[in-house]
Amino acid sequence: MDMNLSAEELAFQQEVRSFCEATITPELKSKSYNGKRHTKEDVLGWQRALASKGWLTPSWPVEHGGCDWTPFQHLIFEEEAYGAGAPRLVVFGISMIGPVLIQFASDEMKKEHLPGIQNSTVWWCQGFSEPGAGSDLASLKTKAVREGDHYIVNGQKTWTTMAQHADWIFCLVKTDPDCKPQAGITMLLIDMKSPGVEVRPIQTMDGGHEVNEVFLDNVKVPVENLVGEENKGWTYAKFLLGNERKGIAEVGLSKRRLEHLKSLAKIEQAGGRPMTEDPDFARRIAEVEINLLTLEMMNLRLLNAMTSGSPPLEEAAMLKIKGTEIQQGLTELTMAVLGPYSAPFQPAGLIEGWNEELAGPEYAAGAAPAYFNMRKSSIYGGSNEVQRQIIAKTVLSA
Amino acid sequence: MDLNFTEEQNLLRESLSRYLADNYSFEHRKGYLEAGSSLVAQSLDEMGLNALTLSEDDGGFGGNSVDTAIVMEELGRALVTEPYLGSTVIGTALLAGKPGDVVGNGKSVAAALTEMGGRYDLNHVATKASKNGDGYKIDGSKVMVLNATDADTVLVTARLNGDLRDQAGIGLFAVTKDAEGMSTKGYVTQDGMQAGDVDFDGVEAALLVEDAWPTIDKAFDQVNSAICAEAVGAMEAVTKLTKEYLQTRQQFGRPLATFQALQFRLVDMMVAVTEARAISLKASMLADSNDVVERNRTVSAAKVKVCEAARLVGQDAIQLHGGIGMTNEYAAGHYFKRLTMICQSFGDRDWHLKRFIG
Numbered sequence: 134m135d136m137n138l139s140a141e142e143l144a145f146q147q148e149v150r151s152f153c154e155a156t157i158t159p160e161l162k163s164k165s166y167n168g169k170r171h172t173k174e175d176v177l178g179w180q181r182a183l184a185s186k187g188w189l190t191p192s193w194p195v196e197h198g199g200c201d202w203t204p205f206q207h208l209i210f211e212e213e214a215y216g217a218g219a220p221r222l223v224v225f226g227i228s229m230i231g232p233v234l235i236q237f238a239s240d241e242m243k244k245e246h247l248p249g250i251q252n253s254t255v256w257w258c259q260g261f262s263e264p265g266a267g268s269d270l271a272s273l274k275t276k277a278v279r280e281g282d283h284y285i286v287n288g289q290k291t292w293t294t295m296a297q298h299a300d301w302i303f304c305l306v307k308t309d310p311d312c313k314p315q316a317g318i319t320m321l322l323i324d325m326k327s328p329g330v331e332v333r334p335i336q337t338m339d340g341g342h343e344v345n346e347v348f349l350d351n352v353k354v355p356v357e358n359l360v361g362e363e364n365k366g367w368t369y370a371k372f373l374l375g376n377e378r379k380g381i382a383e384v385g386l387s388k389r390r391l392e393h394l395k396s397l398a399k400i401e402q403a404g405g406r407p408m409t410e411d412p413d414f415a416r417r418i419a420e421v422e423i424n425l426l427t428l429e430m431m432n433l434r435l436l437n438a439m440t441s442g443s444p445p446l447e448e449a450a451m452l453k454i455k456g457t458e459i460q461q462g463l464t465e466l467t468m469a470v471l472g473p474y475s476a477p478f479q480p481a482g483l484i485e486g487w488n489e490e491l492a493g494p495e496y497a498a499g500a501a502p503a504y505f506n507m508r509k510s511s512i513y514g515g516s517n518e519v520q521r522q523i524i525a526k527t528v529l530s531a
Numbered sequence: 532m533d534l535n536f537t538e539e540q541n542l543l544r545e546s547l548s549r550y551l552a553d554n555y556s557f558e559h560r561k562g563y564l565e566a567g568s569s570l571v572a573q574s575l576d577e578m579g580l581n582a583l584t585l586s587e588d589d590g591g592f593g594g595n596s597v598d599t600a601i602v603m604e605e606l607g608r609a610l611v612t613e614p615y616l617g618s619t620v621i622g623t624a625l626l627a628g629k630p631g632d633v634v635g636n637g638k639s640v641a642a643a644l645t646e647m648g649g650r651y652d653l654n655h656v657a658t659k660a661s662k663n664g665d666g667y668k669i670d671g672s673k674v675m676v677l678n679a680t681d682a683d684t685v686l687v688t689a690r691l692n693g694d695l696r697d698q699a700g701i702g703l704f705a706v707t708k709d710a711e712g713m714s715t716k717g718y719v720t721q722d723g724m725q726a727g728d729v730d731f732d733g734v735e736a737a738l739l740v741e742d743a744w745p746t747i748d749k750a751f752d753q754v755n756s757a758i759c760a761e762a763v764g765a766m767e768a769v770t771k772l773t774k775e776y777l778q779t780r781q782q783f784g785r786p787l788a789t790f791q792a793l794q795f796r797l798v799d800m801m802v803a804v805t806e807a808r809a810i811s812l813k814a815s816m817l818a819d820s821n822d823v824v825e826r827n828r829t830v831s832a833a834k835v836k837v838c839e840a841a842r843l844v845g846q847d848a849i850q851l852h853g854g855i856g857m858t859n860e861y862a863a864g865h866y867f868k869r870l871t872m873i874c875q876s877f878g879d880r881d882w883h884l885k886r887f888i889g
Contacts (some may be wrong), residue, residue, distance in 0.1 A: 199737065269782035292854050293878060337857050338864030341872050344854075403650045403882075405696055413881045468871075473675040474651040476726065476872055477718045493674070494730050501721045508849045509857050511836050516853065517790060 138209070144472065146209050153217035156182045162218025166393050168499025169466075169483045170341065171220040173298050179220050179324040180253035190251055196244075197235050204436030209385070215385035216392075223295060225248035225317050225378070228255035230303045232376055233320070233369050234345055237361040246301075260304035260323070261370065267292075268519045270305070271367065275349060277306040277321060279356070284308075284321060286329075286352040292513070295347040296332045299325050303368050304349075318366035322358040329353070337509075340480040374515065375449075381514055382432045382456035387425050390463040394418060395460040397470050397496060408470055417469075420517060421462045428455050447527040450520040457510035457517065464504040475501040518527035534812070534848065540601055548607045550574065555609040557579070557862045558882030564612065564723050572595045574638050576665045581619045582775040589630050594678040596753050596818035597666065597677060600760035600811065609762035610865055616643065617677025622739050623695035624750035625686050633684045633705060643673035643729050644747070651878040653688065653747055654698045659690035660738075667738055668712075669704060669731040679727030680717035683708050687729075687736065688747065701744035711735070722869040751787070752830040756818035759811040759830075759837045762873045766804045766844045769866035773797060776855075797846050803840035811838045831883035838880035841870040 138146060161175060183189040193199035202210070222228075234243055247513045249255030254426050260344040261396065275288025286306055296302065309317030323330065329352035335344045360369060398408040398418060408414045431452060438444035468475045474493040482491045482498035491498055511517040536544070553570065573582065583598050585591020592598075599620055600888050621838055622640030634640050649655025658671025659880055668690045679685070685706045692701030705714055712734040717727035775796055777788035787793050814833035820826045845867040849856035856863040858876035874880065 170632070174560070264853070265781070267782065269784075271783075274780070336859040338859050338868060340859070344857075373672070401650075402648050404652065404653070408710075411881075413885070471873070472875060473645055474647075474877070475723075475875055476675055476720045477719060478723075479719045490714060490716075501868075504871070505721075508846065509851055509854075512853050516850075521792070 135500060138205075138291070142209060145206055146213060148212050149213040149267075150217070151217065152186060152188075153213055154464070155494050156159060157219055161220070161450070165218040165220060166389070167496045167502045170266065176220045176223055178240045180222060181198050184253050186253060188251060189222075192228070193231060194223075196497075203468075204434060204439050205433075206296045206478045208433070208436060211380075213390060223256060224300075225259050225294070225303075226253075226255065226340075228376055229259060230322075230372050231256055233360065233373050234304075235370055236372060237365075238308050241357070242322075242360070249300075251403060255300045256295070258293050258296045258302045258325075258347075260293060260297035260302045262289050262292045263289060268516050270370070272316070273305055273320070275306045276310070277308050277319060277354070279308075282356050284323065284354045284359075285358065286323065286349045286354055288349050289459040290347040290349070291335070293332075293345045294512060295345050296325070296341055297334060297342070301325060302330075302347065303360070306329060306372055308363050310455075312364075315367040317364055317402075318362050318370070320360040320366035320369050321354050322360060323352060323354050327352050327354070337506065339505040340478070341502065343506075381451040382428060383460060384425070384429050384432050384456070387428070387456070387463055389460050390426060390460070390467065391418075391422060393496075394463060394467045394470065397467065401472070403472075405423060414470070417466055419474060421459060421466060424459050424462070425456065428459055445527070447524040450515075453514065453520050454517045456512075460505050461504075464507040468504040469481050470498045471497050471500050536597075536601070540598060543598065543599050544605060547578065547580070547602060548608075550578065551605055551609040551611070555611060557865075559608070560610060560612070560865075561742070564817065569613065569646045570610065572615075572639075574877065575613065575615060577711075579636070580615065581598040581634070583619075583849045584623050585634075586628075587632055587659065594628045594832055596756050596815045597758050597812075600754070600756065600815035603757045604764035605762040605867075607761035607766075608768045610723075610765065610768075610862070612725075614639070614641075614678035614681070614759065616754065616757055617724065617726070621677070621750065622686065624753040625746060627749070629739075633686075633786055639678065639681055639683045640675050641678040641685045642750075643676045643679070643685050643687040645673060645675050647674050649805050651710055651882045652696065653751060654701065654744065655696050656688050656766050657702050658687065658689040660691050660702050660704060660755075663669045663735065667702075667704060667736050669706065669734045669736045672728065672730050672790070674728045675726055676715075676729050677724060677726050679715050679729055680725055682743075683727065686739070687731065688743065689731075689736070691741070699742065701743050701747065702738055703740040703746060705739055706731070706734055706736045707823040720872060721794070722872045745823075749819075749821075749826070751877060752814075752826050753818045755830050755834050755883075756811070756814045758873055758877060759814055759833045760805070760842050762870060763804065763808045763811050765873075766800075766807060766840060769863055769870075770797070770800045770804055770844060772863055773800065773851050776852055780853075793851060796851060799846055803843050806817065807833075807837045807840040828887055828889075831878075831887040834878060834883040835880050835887065841874050845870040 137285045180189055182199055190198050191202050193198035195201045263273045277284040277286045302325055304323055306321055306322050307317055308319040329350040331348040332343050333346045336342055401408045403411045428490050435448050474497045477492040479491055479498045582591035583594040587593045602665050605852045609621055618640045621642040622634035644653050645653055646657055660667045660669055682757055686707055687704050689704055691700050691702045713730040714730045715727045720726050810833045814830045817826050817829040847865050848863050852863050855861050
């Protein structure tokens with residue numbers, strides 16, 4: 134047992150660090166740390182730089198362009214990238230539909246869709262949740278009826294992240310209404326330019342626009358866009374959500390937030406002294422830091438278990454719960470450290486190109502919106518209640 | 532001891548509650564915020580609320596902080612963004628006993644008390660007051676001044692003598708709206724209020740209170756009592772909204788309200804609101820006291836409990852709603868934002884816990 138990075142791992146860390154330093158501009162880094170909004174171009178620029186280096190889809194099988202990294206290399210990469218101020222990747226192609234296609238799709242479908250993900254030329258979004266199907270995903274109602282060589286799709290998806298930028302959507306639809314809900318679900322790939330697809334923005338309470346409603350009105354989808362087999366969609370979705378949970382601990386991102394929080398606590402004052410010298414506040418930072426150190430080790434243990442088989446499902450659920458609580462705790466403290474200066478609402482200040490003077494320091498404008506926004510993390514990806522249910526089921530049935 | 536409201540107080544609550552039900556639904560509120568104006572402030576004034584705590588000699592109703600709490604609770608329930616707290620409550624508290632024609636009856640006030648780097652400490656006053664003929668002139672900057680852009684009069688603290696954080700040597704001054712050298716940068720706050728940063732560059736000002744710390748400290752307690760009551764109203768409303776949502780929303784073939792894990796979360800919200808209501812009532816009864824130690828302790832105790840309750844209730848209201856709670860179109864998120872900002876106004880939990888310890 135050894136907590137130190139090996140010589141190879143250190144060399145890899147240095148390679149990632151140099152790449153990030155050469156790729157991420159100081160402006161982009163400052164934007165990331167100060168919680169300003171990344172543009173579509175920020176994200177695509179970063180993803181395409183990674184694609185040129187061959188690092189955009191490292192977890193894919195090598196024959197499909199993966200990197201054959203150890204789990205620890207994935208972690209090193211993630212931490213270095215976030216620490217350097219990288220934007221978050223759009224995971225819908227890279228970590229969600231990509232691996233599903235590799236595992237389950239026909240060769241033609243792989244050939245058609247994998248290169249667009251690898252080169253970051255096609256933006257994907259996820260059509261799972263519906264107004265009546267959130268935590269209870271299997272109760273979805275969007276219907277696909279086969280007519281000749283097409284499906285006719287009708288229904289509504291919601292909470293569709295970044296659908297406003299998306300070229301394609303992978304959707305769960307109902308193809309057999311007469312059986313057990315999970316058994317009648319099919320996965321279809323739908324071109325967002327198809328007639329009958331309409332995207333309507335949902336504004337969230339932080340003033341941002343990440344999620345959307347997607348309406349599907351008699352959308353004609355060629356049968357070639359069926360993933361795998363009809364009525365097997367639930368199996369693919371479970372495979373996909375299992376992958377989603379792998380990255381959900383977000384240790385690297387939380388480390389970046391912790392570093393930022395500490396730097397602000399040195400600047401901001403209480404009682405004429407820096408907040409770092411306020412014992413109450415110092416304790417609150419320490420508590421979240423200890424939680425993060427623990428999460429990091431839980432994550433490492435899980436990654437270690439993955440090198441020799443599949444880790445227990447309940448531990449992935451635990452990572453999701455603790456990881457999101459830490460993200461929420463960090464954004465909450467980052468708002469609290471600012472005191473009265475978290476109050477001005479200056480959404481324009483979060484957008485690039487805003488040059489007018491802001492009220493308060495530059496790092497203040499994004500703090501409260503980030504806290505409000507991060508409440509989503511215990512709701513999405515299977516709410517933390519659903520995660521607890523998974524753990525309870527797993528351990529109580531053992 | 533008598534913990535019953537008087538008949539007048541019950542009437543006050545009922546009439547305001549009726550007015551807000553008719554004129555301040557969540558849809559109304561959205562419209563007012565989009566338009567950037569409403570006639571609500573005027574209506575509240577016509578109902579006599581701006582003169583509620585002025586003495587009868589000053590044309591008021593001789594009310595106290597319990598009356599203010601009744602009003603604030605109803606305003607909190609409806610998420611009213613008009614500056615009743617930032618103008619009337621803070622103004623009458625600071626001008627205690629001698630309102631002149633500055634506050635009440637249609638007059639709008641702002642209180643410029645907070646400075647950059649001072650966090651929640653109102654004794655942190657770098658703004659300077661110097662003799663200027665018969666009057667004074669003010670130099671300095673204040674931040675997060677509620678109602679800054681619309682006030683007819685800005686009440687401002689400035690240092691007559693002493694060091695940066697001394698309680699002694701702080702004066703309270705009045706500056707009129709159009710005074711030369713005063714510039715205001717206005718903004719909307721996270722929760723939809725109007726506020727701003729105000730710079731004073733040799734601004735002519737009238738001295739209201741020379742040794743103002745006792746006045747400021749008491750006003751701070753009265754404002755905190757009022758904001759605690761506002762939080763109680765907001766918490767009760769968003770808890771009710773959450774309860775109704777759990778009873779309606781179906782997942783896994785049954786209402787969410789039938790899941791025990793969620794029932795207990797809702798119950799914890801209700802316990803928190805009930806605790807907050809109890810200690811806030813005590814704060815409102817002691818907020819006007821001249822027993823400084825007891826008043827400070829009680830108000831801080833209430834604020835600590837309210838901050839804890841507001842955090843739990845706000846966060847769980849969003850969580851129990853799920854995605855819909857995150858949207859701007861739905862009321863829960865707006866309650867959450869207001870409750871969050873209440874926890875960071877006029878002293879946060881840690882600040883009041885420290886003051887309680889002494």
